[in-house]
Amino acid sequence: MAQEGTAKQATGSGGKAGQAPATVKPETHLQLIKRSVVDLVKGKIDQFIQNGELYLPKNYSPDNAMKAAWLILQQTVDREKRPVLEVCTRDSIANALLDMVVQGLNPIKKQNYFIAYGKTLVCQRSYFGAMAVTKMVQPKIDDFAFAVVYEDDVFTYGIINGKKTVSKHEQDIKNVDKKKIVAAYCIALDKEGNPFRTEIMTFDEILQAWKQSQMNPIDNEGNVKESSTHGKFTADMAMKTVINKTCKAIINASSDSTLLLETMKRNDDLADRVGAEAEIEALANTGEVLEIQAETTTTKGQGEEPGKEEEPSAEEKTDTARKPGF
Numbered sequence: 001m002a003q004e005g006t007a008k009q010a011t012g013s014g015g016k017a018g019q020a021p022a023t024v025k026p027e028t029h030l031q032l033i034k035r036s037v038v039d040l041v042k043g044k045i046d047q048f049i050q051n052g053e054l055y056l057p058k059n060y061s062p063d064n065a066m067k068a069a070w071l072i073l074q075q076t077v078d079r080e081k082r083p084v085l086e087v088c089t090r091d092s093i094a095n096a097l098l099d100m101v102v103q104g105l106n107p108i109k110k111q112n113y114f115i116a117y118g119k120t121l122v123c124q125r126s127y128f129g130a131m132a133v134t135k136m137v138q139p140k141i142d143d144f145a146f147a148v149v150y151e152d153d154v155f156t157y158g159i160i161n162g163k164k165t166v167s168k169h170e171q172d173i174k175n176v177d178k179k180k181i182v183a184a185y186c187i188a189l190d191k192e193g194n195p196f197r198t199e200i201m202t203f204d205e206i207l208q209a210w211k212q213s214q215m216n217p218i219d220n221e222g223n224v225k226e227s228s229t230h231g232k233f234t235a236d237m238a239m240k241t242v243i244n245k246t247c248k249a250i251i252n253a254s255s256d257s258t259l260l261l262e263t264m265k266r267n268d269d270l271a272d273r274v275g276a277e278a279e280i281e282a283l284a285n286t287g288e289v290l291e292i293q294a295e296t297t298t299t300k301g302q303g304e305e306p307g308k309e310e311e312p313s314a315e316e317k318t319d320t321a322r323k324p325g326f
Contacts, residue, residue, distance in 0.1 A: 041097045068108040078116035088121040096123040102263040127240045130247035138254040146186040148235045150175040164198045178234040186246040199246040
């Protein structure tokens with residue numbers, strides 16, 4: 001009887017002797033990325049906040065931004081239509097998410113977007129994101145006003161104590177023509193609606209900025225390619241350029257957050273570097289070989305490039321040095 005009772009205990013109620021325990025299903029690739037990357041970034045953000053290195057807006061939720069980014073990343077593909085979560089390295093995915101949160105951005109609000117350059121994922125700010133970061137680092141700013149100036153518009157501005165101020169801009173609907181843009185401007189407004197900073201760029205200055213774009217929207221004659229995003233949405237892209245210039249000046253002058261500035265610099269430098277590397281790789285061995293002599297001497301102060309244009313998201317077509325330890 002004792003032996004029979006022992007056998008029943010070993011097999012369990014209605015069970016069979018020697019039955020193997022249920023196997024644990026292995027993690028899927030997405031589950032592994034979420035556990036080893038997303039959760040790790042959350043821990044890093046909490047550490048920054050506890051150490052007093054990171055200050056986020058009161059209405060900003062890092063958790064909500066991370067959840068939104070995770071959903072978007074699962075649908076994001078590279079130029080070859082491959083899922084970025086499968087192609088890009090875990091370190092670059094982690095850094096892209098960290099860059100997003102440190103800058104207080106949320107992809108649901110179209111403030112940033114994720115771009116894969118080879119195996120490197122980069123978080124790039126949209127101009128909505130640039131305005132959001134500017135408000136975060138300079139609480140005096142409440143809103144932005146921006147517009148394009150066309151031929152035959154009535155447009156006057158003045159300079160007071162070295163600062164530009166738009167005094168008048170009248171526009172007739174008949175003047176609106178993307179081939180007749182002469183300038184664009186952006187005004188950062190304080191809570192009383194007064195100008196905090198104004199930037200005005202002539203169209204020639206805008207074209208010079210576009211020449212630095214990885215999208216290469218300018219042809220050999222110096223004209224905007226009609227098939228490019230800049231050619232199709234010239235006014236939108238012109239406003240985007242002057243908005244980014246305005247925001248960058250305010251951020252660099254106003255922010256006392258070392259973490260934020262270092263993150264932005266690292267993020268922008270990374271986007272430029274990997275974008276250039278991807279372009280070189282794509283164009284390698286596709287044209288004639290040119291013999292180029294290397295410079296043997298350099299001069300201090302030379303070689304500085306103007307601000308580069310970031311690649312726009314699909315949404316923007318109509319209306320990115322501190323290592324975090326990953």
